[in-house]
Amino acid sequence: MNPERRDRLRDAAIEILAEAGGRGLTHRAVDDAAAVPYGTAKNYFPTRDALLRAAAERCQELYRATAAHGATRIPEDRAALAAALAALLRDVTGPGRPRLLAYQELQAEAARRPWLSAILDPIAAGDFTAFEQAQRAAGLPVTPERAAVVTLALHAAIPHLLAATPATLAAAGLDDLDRFTLDLLQAVYPG
Template sequence: MNQDRRDLLRDAAVDVLAAAGARGLTHRAVDAAADVPPGTAKNYFPTRDGLLRAIAERCVEQYHRITAELAAAGPPTDRAGLATLLRALLANVAGPGRPRMLAYLELQSEAARKPWLSEILDAIAAADFAGLELAQRAAGLPVTPQRAATVTLALHAAIPHLLANGPSTLPAAGLDDLDRFVADLLDTVYPTDERQAPGLG
């Protein structure tokens, strides 16, 4: 099969899932979003589970592309650099990364009932915890696995609220000011009066 056409359909499927949710994910909707003849998506991905798998695999590919770009820029070397990185990740959720993250959250809901889908998405989550722990260590913070996981979980918990953009929820969660949110998160997990030494504790 034509790989360029397949990628076009996968990207269209991500957009459909993000815009219309799981109930709106149909082969016909994907064909329309990709501007291809009716039946094209079904030819490439015959079942709805096939569509979900294609979207999940595309999300994994996009995740690895983003992390590769971050790795090329080099790890943060201090607390301020880490704060800049975390703030940029959160800002991306409400900006160019919004469709991918909306699709990812829809996939997570589906994965609760589909173990095969959960297995695909698990690769993203596991890599996220490992990668953000490495970033915290590179920044010279007194990292423990528990502290590193707390930072990552806080970022993950912020994502649905940033996507929903609730006018009352964002200030309640401190997400109306991402610089302050990240600074407060790091100050809570890593109080500034602690000795800055990688791997302390």
């Protein structure tokens, strides 16, 4: 099977999950989004579960690529860390939006399909390690508990940023991501 076409189909599955949700993920929709002949997606991924697995694995690959790119910029202090975290959150409303919408849809599917959870778990688990290392590199007095609070706050912000409802964004302080990340670090690491 053609690896380029396979990736095109997996990217199309992510696009469908982002635009139409889990109910919209069909072989025909993936074929349309990938601009391939009907039956191609079914040939590569014979079942809906295979489509879900393909999308989840692609999300994991894209996450690793994003994380590897971010790892080259190690924050040297609190301000640099806050700026890096704000940039990650901005990505949620920008180029990362389709991937994160698809990831949210896959998380909902994983509640009913434990095998899918096993594919997705390294994404969230990796954030805890990476964000703890970033906080340590920034010279903050890190404990595992404090690092987890920062990571959980960032994760909790994602659905609100994806929904982009102005009142909720303002209530959570997410209408100013630079201020949000500075305030978050100040709350967890006063001083």
